[in-house]
Amino acid sequence: MLYHLFSFLQEFTTRSLGFYAWQEVLFRCIMAALTSLAVAWFTGPRIIRWLMRKKIGDRPEFHHEKLNALNKEKENTPTMGGLIILTALMAGTFLWAKLDNPFIQKAIILMIWFGGIGAVDDWLKLTSKIRHRSRNGLKPWEKLAFQLGGAVLIAAFLYFDVQKIPDATRLWLPFYKYGIQISAWFFILIAIFYITATSNAVNLTDGMDGLAAGCVAIASMTLTILCYVASESMTRTSTMTWAGYLLLPHIPHSGELCIFFSSILGATMGFLWFNCHPAQTFMGDIGSLPLGAAMGYGALVTRNEILLLIICGVFVMELASVVLQVGYFKYSGGKRIFRCAPIHHHFHLGGWSEPQVVVRFWLLAAAFAAFALATLKIR
Secondary structure, X not given: OHHHHHHHHHHHOOOOOOXXXXXXXXXXXXXXXHHHHHHHHHHHHHHHHHHHHOOOEOOOOOOOHHHHHHOHHHOOOXXXXXXXXXXXHHHHHHHHOOOOOHXXXXXXXXXXXXXXXXXHHHHHHHOHHHHOOOOOOOOHHHXXXXXXXXXXXXXXXXXXXXXXXXXXHEEOOOOOOOOEEOOHXXXXXXXXXXXXXXXXXXXXXXXXXOHHHHHHHHHHHHHHHHHXXXXXXXXXXXXXXXXXXXXXXXXXXXXXXXXXXXXHHHXXXXXXXXXXXXXXXXXXXXXXXXXXXXXHHHHHHHOOHHHHHHHOHHHHHHHHHHHHHHHHHHXXXXXXXXXXXXXXXXXXXXXXXXXXXXXXXXXXXHHHHHHHHHXXXXX
């Protein structure tokens, strides 16, 4: 919005505005992050008080007596705190991004769609006693159907936008400088899988104070860098792009997503102010589902699907632990690999305190992100 306002003033006034920083992606990136952080700080207490008045409190329930005892103190803590994140990141994006950019438009639609799924799921969980429904909220097939529906729409329209960009129709592998040409159907199938899988992976990770928010902040900072590298020139006057220099896919106009992911960074950092141990509010599905979908979307646009498995290493661990636990439980007739899945509960039950689990997983997330960025130069 501010970008378009400054552009209008620059074009229709006889005098120069006096500064041109608003034209630079990096400046707007920083301002979007700071804006989102400030909005999260400002709206956080108000949203938390509103959630408390509405009695939107969590009731942690696990199929493990010891885990229920460890989480007893969290009962009635307001959930649906993801509203703070969505409000803040939308403010940063709307104020500083080019709203006519097709990648930004789809990112906004993605957040609204998956945020809506999460809101309905949270609401059904929290009103289960009133509505006489299962404590699990939406049924698994209902949630998956809506996730797949949103992923199909985003995937189809994304391919329509990038089909004429040579680098965008290839699958790019770490340590390998030549992309592999893929068909439209394969592109769309990958997009559907990634958006759905990353959405659920972040949702599974959201089980401890600050765990999901901190890991998302690290991943979004990494994706901000990848979006900038995929689109922007090395200098303002140079025709050489960072993508060309590093032998990475060049996706024109994807650099605008830097503002979007910077807004996520600022919003999650602001949310952590209220979500750090002991948490004043929980993210809930309304925050975790859209944030996870955004991670997959960023990798798809910049053509870093395989690299995302490294960037989001913690989320991959969490998702894999659930798949392995459920699969082995059914195969072995009741035996388990982990004490409890997702894997952060395994360590919690093993004697680590909750802050220890969270900080150590943050460190793992930072290590994964650093290694992923290192592979860019190794090509």
